[in-house]
Amino acid sequence: MATVTNIQGLEIYFDPAVVCAVANHDETGNPVTTVYGILTVPVMTAEAVAAFLARLGIAAEFAELTRPNGSKVMLRATSVGMMRGVVAGEYPPVVKSVAVAGGLTQALVEDPATAAAALRTHGSKI
Numbered sequence: 001m002a003t004v005t006n007i008q009g010l011e012i013y014f015d016p017a018v019v020c021a022v023a024n025h026d027e028t029g030n031p032v033t034t035v036y037g038i039l040t041v042p043v044m045t046a047e048a049v050a051a052f053l054a055r056l057g058i059a060a061e062f063a064e065l066t067r068p069n070g071s072k073v074m075l076r077a078t079s080v081g082m083m084r085g086v087v088a089g090e091y092p093p094v095v096k097s098v099a100v101a102g103g104l105t106q107a108l109v110e111d112p113a114t115a116a117a118a119l120r121t122h123g124s125k126i
Contacts, residue, residue: 002056004035007044014038016056020079020102024049025071036104037079049074063118066109068095073108075101077122085112 002016020037026044027034033052035043045052053059053074062074068091079101086095086107096111099119108115116126 004038004043004045004047004052007032007046012038012043016058018102019056019058020076021073021104021106022049022052022062023067023071023073025067025069029069029071037076037102040103061122063115063122063124065099065106065115065118068092068107068109070109073106075099075106075119077119077124080119080124080126083112083116083119083126 001013003011003013005011018037019035023034024031026032026042032044033047033049035045053062061076061078063077064072064074067073080099082100084098086098091107094109095107097108097115099106099108099115119126
């Protein structure tokens, strides 16, 4: 069992196995560590991404990829169940692939082959 304190000061107990992604910005671009998979909504915390993953002992399971706004997202390789290219007009032109990790659908700057290769180095079968 692990804990994380959200930015409102609420301590949340959870199983580290449920974390599917961690980003250094929220979905609106605000610089705050955002954790996906613990709740049905993202959990924001003041703890840095690297420190959070290291404290839980799960850092090696995550691949670093890039969101359309240029911020980094760490995807748990074994949580990514699907990756695909983009449909014309679906996302801004900078987006080259889409990954689904747990309940998170994440647009990525990396093309599908590059993103899949990064995920495979961390245990994905994609």
